[in-house]
Amino acid sequence: xxxxxxxxxxxxxxxxxxxxxxxxxxxxxxxxxxxxxxxxxxxxxxxxxxxxxxxxxxxxxxxxxxxxxxxxxxxxxxxxxxxxxxxxxxxxxxxxxxxxxxxxxxxxxxxxxxxxxxxxxxxxxxxxxxxxxxxxxxxxxxxxxxxxxxxxxxxxxxxxxxxxxxxxxxxxxxxxxxxxxxxxxxxxxxxxxxxxxxxxxxxxxxxxxxxxxxxxxxxxxxxxxxxxxxxxxxxxxxxxxxxxxxxxxxxxxxxxxxxxxxxxxxxxxxxxxxxxxxxxxxxxxxxxxxxxxxxxxxxxxxxxxxxxxxxxxxxxxxxxxxxxxxxxxxxxxxxxxxxxxxxxxxxxxxxxxxxxxxxxxxxxxxxxxxxxxxxxxxxxxxxxxxxxxxxxxxxxxxxxxxxxxxxxxxxxxxxxxxxxxxxxxxxxxxxxxxxxxxxxxxxxxxxxxxxxxxxxxxxxxxxxxxxxxxxxxxxxxxxxxxxxxxxxxxxxxxxxxxxxxxxxxxxxxxxxxxxxxxxxxxxxxxxxxxxxxxxxxxxxxxxxxxxxxxxxxxxxxxxxxxxxxxxxxxxxxxxxxxxxxxxxxxxxxxxxxxxxxxxxxxxxxxxxxxxxxxxxxxxxxxxxxxxxxxxxxxxxxxxxxxxxxxxxxxxxxxxxxxxxxxxxxxxxxxxxxxxxxxxxxxxxxxxxxxxxxxxxxxxxxxxxxxxxxxxxxxxxxxxxxxxxxxxxxxxxxxxxxxxxxxxxxxxxxxxxxxxxxxxxxxxxxxxxxxxxxxxxxxxxxxxxxxxxxxxxxxxxxxxxxxxxxxxxx
Numbered sequence: 001x002x003x004x005x006x007x008x009x010x011x012x013x014x015x016x017x018x019x020x021x022x023x024x025x026x027x028x029x030x031x032x033x034x035x036x037x038x039x040x041x042x043x044x045x046x047x048x049x050x051x052x053x054x055x056x057x058x059x060x061x062x063x064x065x066x067x068x069x070x071x072x073x074x075x076x077x078x079x080x081x082x083x084x085x086x087x088x089x090x091x092x093x094x095x096x097x098x099x100x101x102x103x104x105x106x107x108x109x110x111x112x113x114x115x116x117x118x119x120x121x122x123x124x125x126x127x128x129x130x131x132x133x134x135x136x137x138x139x140x141x142x143x144x145x146x147x148x149x150x151x152x153x154x155x156x157x158x159x160x161x162x163x164x165x166x167x168x169x170x171x172x173x174x175x176x177x178x179x180x181x182x183x184x185x186x187x188x189x190x191x192x193x194x195x196x197x198x199x200x201x202x203x204x205x206x207x208x209x210x211x212x213x214x215x216x217x218x219x220x221x222x223x224x225x226x227x228x229x230x231x232x233x234x235x236x237x238x239x240x241x242x243x244x245x246x247x248x249x250x251x252x253x254x255x256x257x258x259x260x261x262x263x264x265x266x267x268x269x270x271x272x273x274x275x276x277x278x279x280x281x282x283x284x285x286x287x288x289x290x291x292x293x294x295x296x297x298x299x300x301x302x303x304x305x306x307x308x309x310x311x312x313x314x315x316x317x318x319x320x321x322x323x324x325x326x327x328x329x330x331x332x333x334x335x336x337x338x339x340x341x342x343x344x345x346x347x348x349x350x351x352x353x354x355x356x357x358x359x360x361x362x363x364x365x366x367x368x369x370x371x372x373x374x375x376x377x378x379x380x381x382x383x384x385x386x387x388x389x390x391x392x393x394x395x396x397x398x399x400x401x402x403x404x405x406x407x408x409x410x411x412x413x414x415x416x417x418x419x420x421x422x423x424x425x426x427x428x429x430x431x432x433x434x435x436x437x438x439x440x441x442x443x444x445x446x447x448x449x450x451x452x453x454x455x456x457x458x459x460x461x462x463x464x465x466x467x468x469x470x471x472x473x474x475x476x477x478x479x480x481x482x483x484x485x486x487x488x489x490x491x492x493x494x495x496x497x498x499x500x501x502x503x504x505x506x507x508x509x510x511x512x513x514x515x516x517x518x519x520x521x522x523x524x525x526x527x528x529x530x531x532x533x534x535x536x537x538x539x540x541x542x543x544x545x546x547x548x549x550x551x552x553x554x555x556x557x558x559x560x561x562x563x564x565x566x567x568x569x570x571x572x573x574x575x576x577x578x579x580x581x582x583x584x585x586x587x588x589x590x591x592x593x594x595x596x597x598x599x600x601x602x603x604x605x606x607x608x609x610x611x612x613x614x615x616x617x618x619x620x621x622x623x624x625x626x627x628x629x630x631x632x633x634x635x636x637x638x639x640x641x642x643x644x645x646x647x648x649x650x651x652x653x654x655x656x657x658x659x660x661x662x663x664x665x666x667x668x669x670x671x672x673x674x675x676x677x678x679x680x681x682x683x684x685x686x687x688x689x690x691x692x693x694x695x696x697x698x699x700x701x702x703x704x705x706x707x708x709x710x711x712x713x714x715x716x717x718x719x720x721x722x723x724x725x726x727x728x729x730x731x732x733x734x735x736x737x738x739x740x741x742x743x744x745x746x747x748x749x750x751x752x753x754x755x756x757x758x759x760x761x762x763x764x765x766x767x768x769x770x771x772x773x774x775x776x777x778x779x780x781x782x783x784x785x786x787x788x789x790x791x792x793x794x795x796x797x798x799x800x801x802x803x804x805x806x807x808x809x
Contacts, residue, residue: 005516006512006513006515006516006522007512007513007516007688007690007759007761008688008689008690008692009692010691010692010693011508011512011522011691013505013508013694014508014527015264015265015501015505015508018265019265024264024265025264025265026218026221026237026265026266026267027218027220027221027222027223027235027236027237027263028218028221028237028295028297030223030235030295032223032225032293034292034293035223035292035293035294035295036065036066036098036099036100036286036287036290036292036293036294036295037098037099037100037101037102037104037105037294037295037296037297038096038097038098038099038105038282038283038286038294038295038296039096039097039099039102039105039106039108039109039296040083040093040094040095040096040097040109040282040296041053041093041094041095041096041097041109041112041114042087042090042091042092042093042094042305043084043087043089043090043091043092043093043094043116044090044116045087045090045116045118045119045121045721045722046089046090046121046123046375046376046717046721046722046723047086047087047088047089047118047119047120047121047134047136047375047722048086048087048116048117048118048119049085049086049116049117049119050069050070050085050086050087050094050114050115050116050117051115051116051117052114052115053069053094053095053112053113053114053115054112054113054114054115055067055069055095055112057111057112057113058097058108058109058111058112061099061104061107061108061111062104063099063100063101063104064097064098064099064104064105064108065098065099065100065289065290065292066097066098066286066289066290067095067096067097067098067108067112068083068095068096068097068285068286068289069083069094069095070082070083070084070085070094070095071085072285072289073281073285074252074253076278079341079342079343080277080278080341080342080378081278082251082278082279082281082282082285083095083096083282086119086138088136088137088340088341088373088375089305089339089340089341089375089376089377089378089722090305090375090722090723090724091301091302091304091305091306091377091724092305092340093279093282094114095112095114096282096285096286096296097109097112097286098283098286098287098289098290098292098294102297120134121134121136121375121722122134122135122136122141122374122375122722123374123375123376123717123719123722124374124719125312125314125335125336125337125372125374126172126176126177126314126335128141128372128373128374129141129165129166129167129170129177129180129181129335129370129372130166130167130170130172131166131167131168132166133166135164135373136340136372136373136374136375137162137340137373139162140162140163140164140165140373141163141164141165141166141372141373142162142163142164142165142184142370142371142372142373143161143162143163143184143338143343143345143346143371143373144161144162144163144184145161145184145185145343145346145371163184165181165182165184165370165372166181167179167180167181167182168181169181174206175206175208175316175789176206176314176316176333176335180333180370182370183333183368183369183370184346184369184370184371185346185349185350185353185367185368185369185370185371186366186367186368186369187353187365187366187367187368187425187426188365188366188367188426189364189365189423189426189428190363190364190365191364192329192330192331192364192365192366194329194364195320195328195329195362195363195364195365196318196320196328196329196331198320198322198328198329198363199320199321199322199328199329200321200322200323200405201320201321201401201404201405202318202319202320202321202401203318203319203397203400203401203404204316204317204318204319204397205316205317205396205397205400205787205789206314206315206316206317206789207314207315207317207392207393207394207396207397207787207788207789207790208312208313208314208315208393208789208790208791209312209313209314209315209388209389209390209392209393209791210310210312210714210715210790210791210792211309211310211311211312211337211339211376211379211714211715212309212310212382212709212713212714212715213303213304213307213309213310213377213713213715213732214268214269214270214271214272214307214308214309214310214382215268215303215307215713215729215732215734216266216267216268216269216270216272216273216303216307217267217268218237218266218267218268219237219297219298219299219300219302219303219307220236220237220273220277220279220298220303220306220307221236221237221295221296221297221298222234222235222236222237222279222280222282222283222295222296223235223236223283223293223294223295224280224283224284224286224287224293224294225287225292225293225294226284226287226288226291227291228291230254230258231258231259231260232252232254232258232259232260232284232287233259233260233261233262234248234259234260234261234262234280234284235262235263236248236261236262236263236280237263237266237267237269237273238261238263238266238269238273238274238275238276238500239266239269239271239273239274239500239501239502239503239540239541239542240273240274240275240499240500240502240540240541240542241261241263241497241498241499241500241529241530241531241532241535242498242532242535242536242537242538242539242540242628243274243275243276243539243540244261244263244273244275244276244500244540245259245260245261245276245532245535245628246276246628247275247276248261248276248280248281248284250276251276251278251280251281251284252281252284252285256532256627256628257627257631259532260531260532260533261531261532262530262531262532263500263501263530264501264529264530264531265501265530266500266501266502266503268503269502269541270382270383270705271308271380271381271382271383271384271385271542272307272308272309272380272382273502274380274381274540274541274542275540277306277308279296279298279306282294282296283295283296300727300728300729301727301728304377304724304727304732305377305724305727306377307377308339308342308377308378308379308380308381308382309339309377309378309379309380309382309715310379310380310381310382310388310389310709311336311337311338311339311344311345311348311379311380311385311386311389312335312336312337312379312389313334313335313336313348313349313352313386313389313390313392313393314334314335314336314393315332315333315334315352315390315393315394316332316333316334317330317331317332317393317394317397318330318331318332319331319397319398319401320401321401321402321405321407321412324415325402325405325407325411325412325415325416326363326415326416327360327361327362327363327398327412327416328362328363328364329362329363329364329365330356330360330362330364330365330366330367331365331366331367332353332356332365332366332367332368332369332394333368333369334349334352334353334367334368334369334370334393335369335370335371335372336348336349336352336369336370336371336372336386337371337372337373337374337376337379338371338372338373338374338378338379339373339374339376339377339378339379340373340374340375340376340377340378341378342378342379342380343371344371344378344379344380344381344385345371345372345373345379346369346371347381347385347386348371348379348385348386348389349367349369349371349386350369350386350426351381351384351385351386351387351390351475352385352386352387352389352390352393353367353369353386353390353425353426354387354424354425354426354475355386355387355390355391355472355473355474355770356390356394357423357424357425357426358418358422358424358425358431358434358473358657358659359391359417359418359436359471359472359473359659360398360416361416361417361418361422361423362416375722376715376717376722376724377715377724381542381543383702383705383765383766383769384472384474384766384767384769384770387472387473387474387766387767387770388472388706388709388766388769388770388773389770390472390770391470391471391472391770391771391773391774392470392709392710392770392773392774392777392791394774395468395469395470395774395775395777395778396777396778396781396787396788397787398412399468399469399778399781399782400781400787408453409468409469409778410440410444410449410453410469410663413437413440413469413471413661414437414440414441417434417436417437417440417471418431418434418436418437418659419434420433420434420435421434421654422434424655424657425655429654429655430653430654430655431654431655431656431657432477432652432653432654432655432656432657432754432755432756432757433657433685433687433752433753433754433755433762434657434659434685435659435685435750435752436471436473436659436661436685437661438685438750438752439471439659439660439661439683439684439685439750440469440471440661440663440683442661442681442683442748442750443469443661443662443663443681443682443683443746444663444681446681446683446746446748447663447665447679447680447681447746449467449663452467452663452665452679453467455467455665456665456782456783457782457783457785462669462670462671462672463667463668463669463670464667464668464670464783464784465665465666465667465668465678465783466665466666466668466779466780466781466782466783466784467663467664467665467666467779467782468663468664468666468774468775468776468777468778468779468780468781468782469661469662469663469664469774469775469778470661470662470770470771470772470773470774470775470777470778471659471660471661471662471767471770471771471774472659472660472766472767472768472769472770472771472773472774473657473658473659473660473767474543474544474657474658474763474765474766474767475543475544475545475655475656475657476543476544476545476547476548476656476657476658476686476762476763476764476766477545477548477549477552477652477656477754477756477757477762477763478539478543478545478548478549478656479549479552479647479648479649479651479652480646480647480648481498481536481537481538481539481549481550481553481646481647482498482536482537482538482553482557482625482626482628482629482644482645482646483536483550483552483553483554483555483556483557483558483644483645483646483647484496484498484536484554484557484629484632484633484642484643484644484645485514485518485554485557485558485560485561485642485643485645486633486636486639486640486641486642486643487561487565487598487601487602487605487640487641487643488599488602488639488640489599489602489603489606489639489640490599491524491585491597491598491599491602492524492525492526493514493515493518493520493524493525493526493561493598494525494526494527494528495510495511495514495525495526495527495528495554496528496534496535496536496632496633497510497511497527497528497529497535497536497550497554498535498536498537498538498550498628498629498632499529499538499541499546499550500529500530500540500541501529501530502541504541504546504694504697504698504765505691505694506541506546506547506550506694507527507529507541507546507550508527508691509547509551509690509691509694510546510547510550510551510554511525511527511554512690512691513551513554513555513558513690513758513759513761514554514555514557514558516759517555517558517559517562518558518561518562518565518582519582519583519584520582520585520598521584521585524585532628532632533631533632533635534632534635535628535629535632536553536554536557536628536629536632537625537626537628537629538550538553543763543766544658544762544763544764544765544766544767545763546763547690547757547758547761547762547763547764548656548687548754548757548758548761548762548763549647551690551757551758551759551761552647552651552757552758553645553646553647554645554758555645555758555759556645556646556647556651557643557644557645558643558645559645560643560644560645561641561643562582563577564601564605564611564612564641564643565580565582565587565598565601565641566578566580566581566582566587568587568596568601568604568605568608568612568641569587569589569595569596569601571604571608572596572600572601572604573589573594573595573596575589579591585597585598585599586598587601601641602640602641605640605641605642606638606639606640606641609638612641612642613636613637613638613639613640613641613642614630614633614634614636614637614642614644615637615638617630617644618644620646621644621646624646624648625644625646629644651756652756653756654756656754656756656757656762656763657762658684658685658686658687658762658763658764658766658767659684659685659767660682660683660684660685660699660702660767660768660770660771660772661682661683661684661771662680662681662682662683662703662706662768662771662772662774662775663680663681663775664677664679664680664681664772664775664776664778664779665677665678665679665680665779666678666776666779666780666783667783668780668783668784668798670798670802670807670809672795672799673794673795673796673797673798673799673802674795674798675711675776675780675793675795675798676742677707677741677742677776677779678741678742678743679741679742679743679744679745679746680703680707680741680744680745680746680772680775680776681745681746681747682699682700682702682703682745682746682747682768682771682772682775683746683747683748683749683750684699684747684748684749684750684764684767684768685749685750685752685762686749686750686761686762686763686764687752687753687754687757687760687761687762688751688753688754688757688759688760688761689749689751689761690759690761695749695764696747698764698765698768699747699748699764699768700745700747701768702765702766702767702768702769702772703741703745703747703768703769703771703772704735704739704740704741704772705735705769705772706768706769706770706771706772706773706774706775706776707735707739707741707772707773707776708733708734708735708739709769709773709791709792710772710773710774710776710777710780710791710792710793711735711739711776711792711793711794712733712734712735712739712792712794713732713733713734713735713792714726714732714791714792747768776793777791777793780793780798784798784801784802784806784807785807785808786801786806786807
């Protein structure tokens with residue numbers, strides 16, 4: 001039998017030519033002869049209520065076709081309104097207009113008169129915990145998590161339960177409140193007091209990982225057409241298909257069967273476009289008014305307000321080490337910030353805590369956290385909901401604890417790295433595989449760690465050098481989702497992909513697994529993606545999960561297709577199905593050598609009907625397949641062989657986790673304050689690498705974004721008004737090519753397969769980010785000998801520490 005071994009080799013991705021030739025159609029590229037353009041009326045305050053909205057002047061303008069306000073749209077189905085009567089952030093919309101062109105729409109927005117009642121606001125997450133301070137929301141200042149309905153990744157759900165939490169007896173004079181009050185989340189294992197008693201070195205500090213906007217190069221845009229038959233079609237900017245499709249249906253109050261969602265290309269999302277977002281409802285509700293398609297196109301500044309950003313994670317951390325460098329105890333008190341419209345602070349805390357248990361495996365721990373709301377843009381997972389903040393916040397603390405105990409920090413990292421089946425999270429679920437220690441060792445070899453460590457703290461002219469390391473992890477695989485493979489009567493194999501095209505090429509890499517499973521010729525394998533009408537149901541494209549989640553589901557579908565091919569060959573040629581094998585688009589009898597082609601088998605499937613063409617849903621799938629998947633197969637009925645796949649609890653025993661270990665060397669100029677990443681090694685435990693080129697791109701991209709998080713990017717709001725002050729891209733300052741690693745950026749994979757992953761694969765996307773971010777922070781600390789408690793590490797902050805005398809020159 002031939003074995004193509006497509007898994008682990010590079011290939012020409014199916015969307016590549018369209019991207020480089022300009023043929024790729026993004027949301028804003030969709031044009032229609034009768035298309036209208038939408039703009040919104042936004043709040044000029046961080047927190048206010050629209051007492052009244054006068055739209056008469058706008059409605060009378062030539063070219064204006066519709067005006068709607070918050071009164072014309074339903075209440076928020078997922079916790080965030082399409083248009084708000086009481087906007088909780090600056091820039092949030094209260095009304096919208098549709099006009100013949102954008103200029104007219106913009107003029108109409110200016111003609112709408114709003115009578116505003118300005119309300120108290122809060123932008124600092126610690127401030128809202130002080131007695132007498134404002135609450136960001138009328139319902140309270142903290143999500144309880146009791147009825148939130150949000151997934152572990154914070155990627156959707158219903159209204160959260162709210163509470164008001166004030167720390168009445170706390171001392172707020174330091175970096176973290178002393179004697180804090182109620183926490184809404186607490187994790188324990190072991191007796192942490194005993195763990196500190198067994199420690200020979202104890203170190204404590206507080207570090208704040210800051211909020212940060214996502215800044216995708218494609219601002220979110222949506223075209224919507226509400227048909228006279230009630231069916232609504234969306235063309236949107238989204239990194240997911242299945243979850244965005246069901247989410248946007250909920251936003252407009254429709255069943256998923258009445259909605260089609262199309263998104264073939266996405267110009268960046270990083271989590272912020274992982275599901276539907278309420279702005280998608282604006283053109284839909286306007287279209288309902290006028291029976292014409294409507295487009296809303298976000299500007300860069302609107303992306304700052306509408307887009308979702310990384311949450312704040314303020315962590316007071318205490319670590320205990322014994323004489324061997326083992327972490328005997330870890331205690332963290334943390335505050336997370338949701339912004340105004342998400343309960344995701346709890347996801348930030350739980351995900352961050354989870355990652356720390358995975359990467360460090362402390363013998364005992366106590367984690368306590370509280371999430372709060374602020375009148376700032378919605379906080380949401382950004383290449384990870386909380387793992388990367390945790391890596392940035394805790395790395396310097398562990399680094400200093402290691403040094404005070406007399407250890408090389410790398411030895412402490414290796415000493416406490418997880419073993420396979422090591423525990424993860426509050427429930428101590430065993431991980432399916434863990435090779436973080438091996439990732440660190442590969443990174444150390446690549447960067448020549450001993451040489452870098454010998455140079456740390458030394459000075460050349462005005463520059464001083466430092467080396468640091470960090471790790472991060474992320475859940476990277478889930479079960480319970482669908483796969484769908486069609487073998488057409490021309491012999492081609494089609495993978496009807498539920499995954500969105502978020503730029504990682506995982507949607508196509510999954511099809512490589514199908515090709516290998518079916519021993520099919522890659523040139524005759526087609527990947528369909530981008531439309532909910534042809535999508536199998538899967539999780540959204542976030543959480544580094546697509547390769548595992550969608551890969552496993554489609555491998556199961558491919559295995560079903562292989563079984564069907566064998567059965568059909570037996571019916572055509574005789575014998576039993578077990579006597580046949582598949583290779584090179586043929587089904588071959590193992591003894592006689594007689595064969596039929598995939599094309600002939602597909603025609604036999606059409607002739608046979610029933611389970612082979614999805615005219616009848618196979619019994620084992622009747623109660624488990626999602627209607628979206630069944631609908632996606634409906635137009636293939638009678639056109640070829642149709643095979644479903646479904647992953648279940650039998651396919652997974654443990655918590656699927658990917659890891660990254662990074663080591664960085666930096667130079668810090670004591671005269672200018674500029675930090676330069678001189679060299680970095682970022683190695684990842686991602687299981688089997690399916691597509692080497694995209695793997696490398698993911699790690700490099702994550703590393704550069706991690707550098708940007710530590711050194712450049714942030715949300716900034718004026719505390720007096722709550723108004724953002726850096727909405728322009730250049731003010732927010734994401735890293736450019738000039739901020740790349742000055743020397744070499746070494747990336748690679750451990751390559752050890754995961755026992756439950758499809759072909760041994762796990763995910764890769766998030767961990768390289770947190771590992772790089774923390775490694776740079778630890779390297780700066782190593783160079784200067786002082787901890788940075790807030791980020792980003794700007795030249796001004798460096799010079800402030802130099803001038804204050806904290807840095808020994």
